Amino acid sequence: DGGITQSPKYLFRKEGQNVTLSCEQNLNHDAMYWYRQDPGQGLRLIYYSQIVNDFQKGDIAEGYSVSREKKESFPLTVTSAQKNPTAFYLCASSIELAGGPITGELFFGEGSRLTVL
Amino acid sequence: AQTVTQSQPEMSVQEAETVTLSCTYDTSESDYYLFWYKQPPSRQMILVIRQEAYKQQNATENRFSVNFQKAAKSFSLKISDSQLGDAAMYFCAYRSASDAGNMLTFGGGTRLMVKP
Numbered sequence: 001d002g003g004i005t006q007s008p009k010y011l012f013r014k015e016g017q018n019v020t021l022s023c024e025q026n027l028n029h030d031a032m033y034w035y036r037q038d039p040g041q042g043l044r045l046i047y048y049s050q051i052v053n054d055f056q057k058g059d060i061a062e063g064y065s066v067s068r069e070k071k072e073s074f075p076l077t078v079t080s081a082q083k084n085p086t087a088f089y090l091c092a093s094s095i096e097l098a099g100g101p102i103t104g105e106l107f108f109g110e111g112s113r114l115t116v117l
Numbered sequence: 118a119q120t121v122t123q124s125q126p127e128m129s130v131q132e133a134e135t136v137t138l139s140c141t142y143d144t145s146e147s148d149y150y151l152f153w154y155k156q157p158p159s160r161q162m163i164l165v166i167r168q169e170a171y172k173q174q175n176a177t178e179n180r181f182s183v184n185f186q187k188a189a190k191s192f193s194l195k196i197s198d199s200q201l202g203d204a205a206m207y208f209c210a211y212r213s214a215s216d217a218g219n220m221l222t223f224g225g226g227t228r229l230m231v232k233p
Contacts, residue, residue: 030224031219033220040126040225041225042121042208042225042226043221043223044223045221048218050217052219056148057221075217084187092163094219096219102150102212102214102219103167103219104150104164104167104212104219104221105164105219106154106162106164106219106221108161109161110161111160111161
């Protein structure tokens, strides 16, 4: 079945460690996104990519890094520079491209919960 | 910058009854899109309903409908004949029509509980 797969589902990190969250999609979507979800704050955009080998910072990119070497994959690294990394992270993809019809529909993975010990 | 506010952190409804979730937004743009997303306990978020700001007619999708008041910048979601499967977090979201990509601004969410 087509969809977005995030792994791991739960991740624990010690302070000072970098961790990488995986996001893979087989929907053939060009655009991919990383959101952070905190209670009461909704979803906030970390990074997005509209095409392979290109990505842009979202509203809260500090302390995070991404890569987009393949269309199907958009991994997120939470670095030691992120001061408050404990959160739920959601990856999404979209068929929508710049200049094309507007759908607003994002397809989400099931998320990864990161806890800093 | 656009902001989206959901003033009800939690709501509850009796099964088979109707509930309305509130959402307000702030924007200086005239052309935009509004959405309601549902996040069930399994965590995979899905799109419930979409409204184009240029359309006066309120969007409906089966038991889900919206009340879009452009002048008041209000976008509420009405769920009729509530079912146990409607229990979830609901997020209101905004998208500018002029954005190059599909970047949405989300509200803080409303947790809906459905009582049997």
